[in-house]
Amino acid sequence: MDNLNTLKTIIKKELSGWKKGEIIGYIMILCLIFYNATILHDSIIAVISAFCGITYTIIAGKGKISCYLFGLTGSGFYAFLAFSNGIYGNFLLYLLYYIPMQILGVINWSKHLDKKTNEIYKTGVKNKLLLTFISAILCIISVILLIFCKDSHPYFDGIVTALSLVGMYLTVKRCIEQWIIWGIVNLLTTLMWIKIILSGYRAYSTVVMWAVYLFLAVYFYKEWKTKGVKG
Numbered sequence: 006m007d008n009l010n011t012l013k014t015i016i017k018k019e020l021s022g023w024k025k026g027e028i029i030g031y032i033m034i035l036c037l038i039f040y041n042a043t044i045l046h047d048s049i050i051a052v053i054s055a056f057c058g059i060t061y062t063i064i065a066g067k068g069k070i071s072c073y074l075f076g077l078t079g080s081g082f083y084a085f086l087a088f089s090n091g092i093y094g095n096f097l098l099y100l101l102y103y104i105p106m107q108i109l110g111v112i113n114w115s116k117h118l119d120k121k122t123n124e125i126y127k128t129g130v131k132n133k134l135l136l137t138f139i140s141a142i143l144c145i146i147s148v149i150l151l152i153f154c155k156d157s158h159p160y161f162d163g164i165v166t167a168l169s170l171v172g173m174y175l176t177v178k179r180c181i182e183q184w185i186i187w188g189i190v191n192l193l194t195t196l197m198w199i200k201i202i203l204s205g206y207r208a209y210s211t212v213v214m215w216a217v218y219l220f221l222a223v224y225f226y227k228e229w230k231t232k233g234v235k236g
Contacts, residue, residue, distance in 0.1 A: 022067050022069075023067075027063070031059075031060075031063060034059055034213070034217055035056070037213055038052055038055050038056055038059075038210050038213060041209040041210045041213065042210070045207070045209050046207065047207055047208065047209045047210050048086070048206075048207050048208055048210075050082050050085055050086050050089075051086055051207070051208040051209070051210045051211045052210045053078075053079075053082045054079050054082040054083040054086055054210070054211065054214065055210035055211060055213055055214035056079075056210075057075040057076070057078045057079030057082065058075075058076075058079040058083065058214050058218070059214055059217050059218070059221075060072075060075040060079075061073075061075040061076040061079055062217070062218055062221050063221065065176070066221060066224070066225035066228065066229075068125075068179075070111060073107045073108075073110055073111045076103070076107045076110075077104060077107050077108075080099045080100075080103045080104050080107065081099075081104070083095070083099050083211075084096050084099035084100045086208065086211065087099065090157060090201055090206060090208075091155075091156060091157035091158075092156065092157060092158060092162050092197075093151060093154055093156050093162070094147060094150075094151050094156060094159075094162035094163055094165070094166035095162055095165065095166060095194075097166075098166045098169055098170070102169075102170060102173065103169075103173060106173045106174075106176075106177060109177060110176070110177045113177055113179075124179060125179055125180075125181055125229050125232055126178065126179055126180050126181070127180060127181050127182060128175070128180055128182055133182070136171055136175075136182075139171065140167060140168060140171050140186075143167035143168075143170060143171070144163060144164045144167040144168070146167070147162075147163035147164070147166050147167040148160055148163030148164065149163075150163070151163045151166075157201075158197050158200065158201075161193055161194070161196065161197040161200075162197065164193060165190050165193050165194050165197070168186055168189055168190050169186075169190050171186055172186035172187050172190055181226065181229045181230065184222045184223070184225055184226035184229065185222075185226065187218065187222040188219060188222035188223060188226070191215050191216075191218040191219035191222055192219055194215045194218075195212060195215040195216050195218075195219060198211050198212045198215060199212055
């Protein structure tokens with residue numbers, strides 16, 4: 006009985022905290038993805054990836070551990086989509102980093118399940134400078150490697166891959182600065198996929214997904230900031 010009550014409490018907590026505007030926006034996005042799938046005959050891989058990815062990001066922004074169920078599924082489909090388009094940096098990023106880090110995220114976030122509120126942190130000045138330096142080095146190395154590997158979009162892919170490593174690290178650590186990193190990543194990735202679509206590949210839902218990511222990065226940065234941040 007205790008286990009059943011605990012399960013009910015967890016489920017109730019995971020489903021709580023939605024605002025009316027968020028629900029309406031989420032439904033509108035799902036309708037757009039459905040339109041892409043049925044009318045524009047979008048890639049089914051792109052559709053599933055977009056659905057799981059957008060759902061993951063929204064739930065993650067609310068500090069819900071259930072986000073990783075969608076994150077793991079979406080990561081698998083996006084990895085396949087990236088490989089199919091020669092975006093090897095994104096492919097390796099999702100396959101070798103995002104999936105393992107999300108498993109680690111489940112373990113880390115599960116420590117907060119018994120708390121009434123989810124703690125949010127910010128990095129100190131020294132850590133920000135260190136992360137900026139590391140990000141710059143990672144970007145240079147990543148771009149050079151992807152040029153060598155004949156990546157289809159080495160500059161976009163290289164910078165996005167490098168910054169995503171830093172962004173995911175900050176996500177697992179529950180730091181508010183993650184949303185700044187994700188904003189940059191999402192903008193560059195949206196532009197990259199627009200270029201891919203203009204070349205003839207049908208992945209409209211993928212552009213929608215990254216554009217929504219960009220909006221959510223700004224939205225959740227403001228949301229997290231209003232909740233109070235620990236130094």
